[in-house]
Each structure stands twice: as structure tokens, then as C-alpha cells.
Amino acid sequence: MKNAPHNQESARKLTLLGSTGSIGKNCLDVVRQHRDLFSVRYLSAHQNADLLIKQAMEFRPHGVIITDPQFFENTRKELSGICRVYAGMEEMLAILEDPETDLVVNALVGGAGVMPTFTALRYGRDVALANKESLVVAGRLIMDLVKQKECLLLPIDSEHSAIWQCLQGEDRETVKRIILTASGGPFRDWPKEKLTEVTPEQALAHPNWNMGQKISIDSATLMNKGLEVIEAYWLYNLPVDQIDIVIHPQSIIHSLVEFRDGSLKAQLGHPDMRIPIQYALTFPGRLDLNIKNFSLEDIGELNFEKPEVNKFPCLKIAIEAIREGGTRTAVLNAANETAVRKFLNGEIKFTDIARLIDKTLQAHNPLQEYRLDEILEIHDWAQQYSHKISL
């Protein structure tokens, strides 16, 4: 750990990639509650220039990046005299070299987050990672960099933050397995046959978490849990057989670790992303956070059941992909992104998402070892291939 979050004279400087999304907004709410401890160095958004401008006005960063260049001119005009304005992905990657940044928070959506994670680590920056695709696409390369650069890679996903918290003060060698909890999504109780009729609106209505579109659909197909298994595989260096999943509809227990003595630790709390976000920002310490009171007696009941792999084939496909390893999980991710987009556009059915991913994986000639350029090329190929194929 190079940047101790406490015992420092000045506020900790954050560069927040994807500040206008769900995680980005929650992250800024955490900063808002601790203005003396955190300051914003850079903010980035893709197309939501209006909100980015508003955020820059409030948090007064050193600079902002709008990655879609068509919004550059207007953003620059609006923020004239406030902060620097950059445009495009290349400039985003360039600002990650900034030595004034203490922590990069990567809250980008999808495969677009891979290069920023890789670049930030290459520059020796600690990274708080909400972009699970970074590890799904290029897990081995990223974990190699974390080790080589002695950086911290702090999970922001609620499940991985839960495990991270449960592992504090424990010897990793004593871990028997980790158990990721899954809400089961909005179709947990639906009969399998009915899933062909699912509409995007139904799939976007997550029972517990208020999240972005992509992750909401991934939660509905259980692909999100599959991606989390892959993420956990890399973050915690555990074989797939030591990563289990349990359906827990209330999303109160965020995940668990079982130790070799039969003792388990769980992290729990309201499903509020500000908790894992703030933990990544304050690790290994904790700060106050204005969360509503937690009461197990008010919650009353926590339920658990086995995931129905046959009803949700995406989960099985993801687990097989990481079990076989290599470039397969990058293809899985790219095909899933295409499939989710097509489903949201009304081009394919909900049940076609798994079929489209499966077909793309079948067409892929996997490599076990890969370089960054190779994996990005394979990701591009899979995006294009999955876009074109007919089911």
C-alpha cells in the first residue's frame, strides 16, 4: 500500500472515471460527506456533459474528461475558468499518469474500463475497481501488474468488498471457500418457459439495488454473478471450486468467507453502494456514513436457496469460461455486452442472451496465454462477431 488513507496532512485526491453513472454519483456523495478528507482531481464522463459540468462546478476538480468528443466544445465553454477540459479516451488514459492522484476510482461500464485500469496500475496508481470487466477481460495481466507495481486493487462491487472486509485480519491460507450471495434477480420465481417473454422494462426492475442498465440486465440473467465469480477468482486467487454462490433474495448479507475451522464471516448491511465505495476510499479504516439505521429484527428473515443454473444458463457459461481460462472470459464479456445491448434494443429475446454468448464462444479459438494487445484484439473480434451472427 503506497497511499495510506489516514495520517496525511491534506485531503486524499481522487480521479473518478465514470462520474455520471450510478457508482460515480454514489462516490461523489461519499466525497460530499467528507470534504476535508477527500478532494477530486479529475472526473470523467462519456456523454452526460450536463451532469459532468454540474459535478465540476460543485467539486472543483483539476480537470474533467468527456470521452465523446462531440460534447467537448460545450463542456469547455461551460467550465471555462473552472477547470481543464479534455476529450476522448486517449486523453483519459494520459491523465492517469498524473502523480497528484492518490487513488483512481474506475466506475466505467463494460470493456471500456479495461485499458484505464491497466494504465492506472502501470503508472503505479492504486485503483478502486467497480469495473468488474477489467478482471473478466484481462485478469491475469492486471493481477500481474498489481503485484509488480505493489499497488492496491480495491474492490467496489458489494460482494467483493464484503469478502475483502471479511478477510481483514485473517491469514489467506486459512480460507476454505468464499460464498457470493446473489439476489436471484427479478425472475427468480418465474417458470423457465416464461423467460422468453421478458421485456427490457421487466429486466431493468431490480428488486434490491438501484443500478445502471447493463448491470441490471446482467443481474436478471445471473451473468452478473458469473462475472463476479471470475472477478473473485482473480482478486482472491482461489480456484473456481472454492467460489460458491447462494441465492439470498434480500441482499442483506453481501457475501461470506468460510475458514478451515468451520467458522464463517459475513459482511452485511443495507444494499447501499456508498458503503463499499467509502470502504475502498478509507481502507483499512472506516468513517461515518449517513446510512439509515440497520435492524435485523425489522428485516425479520433472511432466506437462502441454491441457484437454478438450468433456468439461468449465463451463470453456467461464465463459470465454464473461467474454469477453462485463457482468452475465453474476454470473449464471454464482449458477447454479453453485445447481447445485452441487442436485448435492450428489442433485437433479441431475453433467453437469446445466453445463446448469443454461447455461439460466440463456440466460434472462438482460445489462447491460454495472452498479451494486452492480443486480448483487446480478441475482445474487439468477439464484439464484432456477436454483433453480426444470427441465432
Place this chain on the structure above:
Amino acid sequence: MKNAPHNQESARKLTLLGSTGSIGKNCLDVVRQHRDLFSVRYLSAHQNADLLIKQAMEFRPHGVIITDPQFFENTRKELSGICRVYAGMEEMLAILEDPETDLVVNALVGGAGVMPTFTALRYGRDVALANKESLVVAGRLIMDLVKQKECLLLPIDSEHSAIWQCLQGEDRETVKRIILTASGGPFRDWPKEKLTEVTPEQALAHPNWNMGQKISIDSATLMNKGLEVIEAYWLYNLPVDQIDIVIHPQSIIHSLVEFRDGSLKAQLGHPDMRIPIQYALTFPGRLDLNIKNFSLEDIGELNFEKPEVNKFPCLKIAIEAIREGGTRTAVLNAANETAVRKFLNGEIKFTDIARLIDKTLQAHNPLQEYRLDEILEIHDWAQQYSHKISL
């Protein structure tokens, strides 16, 4: 911590007080599974000479103590050539000076465990404490000694072990509150009026834990949870208002800690005392233990509700005693021991337990500060007083 449990050349030597009780037998089962890591220095029992002899044959301690002298001669004869045999409480206290002992496990029942805890600490021994009465009777004196002698006081109670485990790797300053779980005992669902009819047999049948008689009755009255609040008050140095109780009938979550950021950690597992016992023996590490597989999906459901303080007045009396502090909790403990014995003997009704304790507390002139001799004298007084009074 003076005695590191790992990285040592020879086995860790345990002195186990109360080896023939429920905790004692479980502790020896843990030792049995790790004969290369643990050895037994002394064993003690009160009257169960047969089992003590059998245990000595198996574990070959340096010596055994039988505290009831009428069993001395026979024990000495049976163990001739096997190990030394001592009799009585004074000899038990004397062997605690033994510098060869690495850890004293105090599994004695009731107020009889106070002096051994105190004495072991005074000799600078680390203590694993199953005898919660030590802290209930003389919490301040014991915690002062722990600090002064820089000893470890490791909790064996499942709830306090749970909290101890959840606090590893965390800054104590970030704790908002702890939450002790309680099964609610066998009469959780009984109407209040029916409690006058409770028989000892009914009260001894605990739904989840297989325990000794005293603690089973304490669980049925919820006094056990009251004693645990007092124990937690001392062990974790928290005001009473930061110690909450939630009824959790399945006894799977053994307790929880809530932190200032709204995040909670829980420790869970099968209700098997070997887990907290072994944790105290291996702390801060963990070893394998032959516990049956744990599966949240098989358990299916965890429930939580508010404790019914009006139905179980012992809980309220205990919390008031520690809130007001001083010598009151010693009186509470002594009166409770008398009341439980009288109930088991058929002398008083189940609902008289609280009444007898309350009456004894009313007759007590409390001191806020006390020395060891004073608190033991008060404990004796309360035993005698509670024995004599009529309800």
C-alpha cells in the same frame, strides 16, 4: 501477547480447568485432533473422578486436580505412575503458577471460576475464558489485571468469540455497536402465563446447543444473555447502550459488530462449541476442524426478532445491574446461581428465579469500587442471603 500459538518448536501446553464438563470435553476433542500442536499440562474436575481418570490416561498430563477431596484417594490410586494428583481449590490455584503452562482454559461453572481466572492472570498466564461469571463478578479487577500483566483474555463463549473474530483487522474506534444473538431458549413461543408451570426437564431441553445444566437454565430465563451483555461490556469496553440483543432462533449467526460506516460483520457456523474453543487455542490463526459441512441453502432461513423483556425479566435485571455497575453484578450472579439450583431441586418455580434475584439485589448495599476480597465476600453474602429468603 506473550505466547504465540504458532511458530513454536513444541506443542502448546494447556491447563484445562473443568475438563469433565461440556466445554472441557469439547476442548479435549480439539486437542485430540491436533496432538502435535497441543498437549495437556493439568486437568481439573470437581467430582467426576471417573472421567478425569479416563482423560488423564488418554492425555497424560503432568498432573490432575480433583477439587472435591473425597475423591482424592481413589483418583491418586488409579493414576499412580501416570501423573501427579492434587486435591482442593487451593492446590488448583497453586498449580496456576506453573511456568510450563502456555494457556489456561477456564471451563469452570459459576462463581467458582472467578479466583482461578484472577490467579492465572496474576501469574501472567494467558486465559481462554468459558467462565463468564469471572467477568460478571469481578470484571473491573480482571480487566485491570489483563492490562497490567499484558495477558491475553480469549473469549470462548460463542457470542464473544464471534465478536472477537469480527473485530480482527478492525480499529476498535470504528465500532458503532455489537449485537449479541440469542436463541430465545425453549420458551420463546410460550405465553407468559404458562411460564409458572415450566419444569426443570423442559428448561434443560435447549433447542440448539448441548450444554451443561446451569447454562441451559440461564438460556431458558435469558439470564445467560444478560450475563453475556455484562461479559461483553468488560471484554470490549463498550457502554451498555452499544450492546444490543436480537433473538435468532437458529443459532447460526453467533453475533455481529456494526461499524460506523453502516457495514456489519457477523461470524456464523454450526452451533458447535469446538469452533470457538479451537479459535481461542489457535488465535490469531486457524486450523482444520472436523465440523460437518455448512450450507446456507440447506439451512434455508434465518429469523430475527426483538427479545421480549417483559416475558423474561432476568434479562432486564441483568442489564440494569451492569448499567448501575459496581458490586451489583456480583450479587446478581450469586443470587442467580442459588435460584437456578433451587429451581432444579424443585424448591421454586421457574418464574421465581427472577423474583429471588430481584429480592437479593434489593437487600444489597452496593459499592461502586471494590477489592477482590470485598467482592468475594459480597458474592458469599449474596449466596447465603438468596439461599435463606422466602419469596
